[in-house]
Amino acid sequence: MRAMTYRGPYKVRVDEKDMPAIEHPNDAIVRVTRAAICGSDLHLYHGMMPDTRIGHTFGHEFIGVVEEVGSSVQNLAPGDRVMVPFNVFCGSCYFCARGLFSNCHNVNPNATAVGGIYGYSHTCGGYDGGQAEYVRVPFADVGPSRIPEWLDDDDAVLFTDALPTGYFGAQLGDIEEGDVVVVFGAGPVGLFAARSAWLMGAGRVIVVDHLEYRLEKARTFAFAETYNFAEYDDIVVEMKRTTGYLGADVVIDAVGAEADGNFTQHVTSAMLKLQGGSPVALNWAIDSVRKGGTVSVVGAYGPLFSAVKFGDAMNKGLTIRTNQCPVKRQWPRLLEHVQNGYLKPSDIVTHTIPLEHIADGYHIFSYKLDEVIKPLVSFDGG
Ligand SMILES: NC(=O)c1ccc[n+]([C@@H]2O[C@H](COP(=O)([O-])OP(=O)(O)OC[C@H]3O[C@@H](n4cnc5c(N)ncnc54)[C@H](O)[C@@H]3O)[C@@H](O)[C@H]2O)c1
Ligand SMILES: [Zn+2]
Numbered sequence: 001m002r003a004m005t006y007r008g009p010y011k012v013r014v015d016e017k018d019m020p021a022i023e024h025p026n027d028a029i030v031r032v033t034r035a036a037i038c039g040s041d042l043h044l045y046h047g048m049m050p051d052t053r054i055g056h057t058f059g060h061e062f063i064g065v066v067e068e069v070g071s072s073v074q075n076l077a078p079g080d081r082v083m084v085p086f087n088v089f090c091g092s093c094y095f096c097a098r099g100l101f102s103n104c105h106n107v108n109p110n111a112t113a114v115g116g117i118y119g120y121s122h123t124c125g126g127y128d129g130g131q132a133e134y135v136r137v138p139f140a141d142v143g144p145s146r147i148p149e150w151l152d153d154d155d156a157v158l159f160t161d162a163l164p165t166g167y168f169g170a171q172l173g174d175i176e177e178g179d180v181v182v183v184f185g186a187g188p189v190g191l192f193a194a195r196s197a198w199l200m201g202a203g204r205v206i207v208v209d210h211l212e213y214r215l216e217k218a219r220t221f222a223f224a225e226t227y228n229f230a231e232y233d234d235i236v237v238e239m240k241r242t243t244g245y246l247g248a249d250v251v252i253d254a255v256g257a258e259a260d261g262n263f264t265q266h267v268t269s270a271m272l273k274l275q276g277g278s279p280v281a282l283n284w285a286i287d288s289v290r291k292g293g294t295v296s297v298v299g300a301y302g303p304l305f306s307a308v309k310f311g312d313a314m315n316k317g318l319t320i321r322t323n324q325c326p327v328k329r330q331w332p333r334l335l336e337h338v339q340n341g342y343l344k345p346s347d348i349v350t351h352t353i354p355l356e357h358i359a360d361g362y363h364i365f366s367y368k369l370d371e372v373i374k375p376l377v378s379f380d381g382g
């Protein structure tokens, strides 16, 4: 089969790989019909993620058609059109029983913090991902769900990460009616977080980024007020000014470890690799929220960070909530919202790239060329 493979930082290509096989009675093999490239894939592409092995196939956002099922699979049958959450999870451990699917204890022998994620290096379990014609789906009775007939492929693929993660970012903010919500990052996750904040009763939604075309999308898709941080000496002062010098009730970090906006942090993280990334967006969140407020962190961070303003967070009495999204937990409510017309996830899709040209997709998305927001991956015949 054809599959995207990692060759080293900033190098990916499409190779011929062995077809995945059923390895356990509860596995399924899915023929992928749509995949997507995520901001999280860029951390792998940039060589920021430990134990990303040459030949690994990325792709934690994919939908497809069940090709084959193991002998114990009861909920799926060949021919079913399914969406697969980015989390690999068992459904029955201590953590899964509490809905913490992204923290499953049974799927990742390499780490105790994160669970399993498709196509996300051996740090996240070493599962080959869905930027390939076929993918092995473990715990097939647990993760995937049949896609309702009314849901298009381009909308369904966004249910596997970006949409639920944005919604989860807003949920973690514990938004109360009338709250002022600031979202750092106008990528797919930030855009969905901003849009979701309204669904949860926000009174004001502000999005901060430095890419003007993405801020435009934040205005038209997420109905947000926008600020370009490159236009201010200190964006935190501006956030304070616009909130009557109190600060926002809730701030969502939808940027993560590869934040721009601070040269020293850029040198010590991306260039010298002295820390796992730059905590600029997280620090802006801590500084922009009011005392007693909530910081929701869905932007991804690697293991080690210095210069995080933890003392300020402590002395301001902040609540900091964070996780990888437990995707399947968000599906019932999000399906209702989409079916009822409250939002159309594929409104943020800008590019659809055939698998054979996926290296171009990574390049365009990494350098934010051609006004890219969300690139999807297409396969022969669709
Ligand atoms: N928690 C989860 O389950 C989960 C799931 C998916 C993605 N993520 C993470 O969420 C983050 C966003 O993902 P995405 O797909 O939207 O990525 P993306 O790369 O498309 O978007 C990131 C945006 O942040 C902006 N940005 C950079 N520095 C900034 C700063 N200091 N302040 C404000 N904006 C800044 C960039 O210009 C860009 O528009 C990534 O870190 C990704 O790994 C987490
Ligand atoms: Zn993703």
Ligand SMILES: [Zn+2]
Pocket (backbone or CB within 6 Å): 089, 090, 091, 092, 093, 094, 095, 096, 097, 103, 104, 105, 106
């Ligand atoms: Zn589990």
